[in-house]
Amino acid sequence: MYFVRTAGERDLDKVRALLGETWHATYDSLYGAAKVDEIHASWHSVATLKTRLEKKHSEFVVADSGKEIGGMGYATMSTEMAKTALLHMLYVRPSLQRQGIGRDLFAELETCFPDAELMRVEVEPENAAAIAFYEGLGFDQVGRNENAGPKQSGMPTLVFEKSLAQH
Template identity: 40%
Template sequence: MTEQAEIRDGRMDDMAAVRSLLVETWHDTYDDLIGPGKVRQITDKWHSEDILARQVEMTDACFLVAEAPDAGIVGHAFAYPDGEGVFLSRLYVRPTAQGCGLGAQLLGDLTRRFPDVQQIHLEVEVNNVRAKTFYERHGFSVTGRVEHCGDEVGVPAFVMEKSFQSAG
């Protein structure tokens, strides 16, 4: 359990901590599902500090971190506009901080950053039941399936989507 975390925009000097969060949380989540070797290969490819640094500078994207006074960066979310909607590329909470509402807070803050969005979509690994249930509780439903999550061969995923009514 961590003290109350503050959610804020990511900064360039957060990149090492965000990578560390992603590596730890990926191993915790996916080692049993796709194997630790594959996890290492993917996190090295997708979550290098260089790639994260390019993403934090994307002006149309939202790169959030949750920072706790006693534990540093304990959560992270990244999303960007994609076609008609927004693609939620990552939502990760450190294992020791999960189940305390941080994932819900990050998702809520991120959604508010895109007030005119028609829909948010994401891909979730088919055996990641906890995350799929989390998204369903937050109004997402499965709209399809891809065999190569994020173009990663042999990692099938559900496509999930949440639609928003326009206010007018």
């Protein structure tokens, strides 16, 4: 049983390990293990994760069983798009996927931004499982970004949005 809670600094080593495992399982076949290692070292260092943890107008959550971190999520309020929350990261350990952990992480994150009317996420175009996951949560594809990630990576993504308007 996993419960979702706010991440703390003591979680960052475990989150980094989870991201490495998940990224290799998901992206080695697309980018190669060496490129995934390079991305992981840059994007998922403990220092980078700590910066995200401390960022204002953001939420960093983990799914915790009491023994291990089974998933993580990170979102921020956009500084460029009005009333839009940006889902930057939502990862579940590969052996635990399809058990509701990702859904629970997302459910927590979508309540953390009361001023947001939209949640936006970018997904690798070849990541069919992630695309199906987000569509299952009510996201619709609204565009494409040919240069996602930091430093003009040249990595394409599909852009999805979900209305957060309370009915």
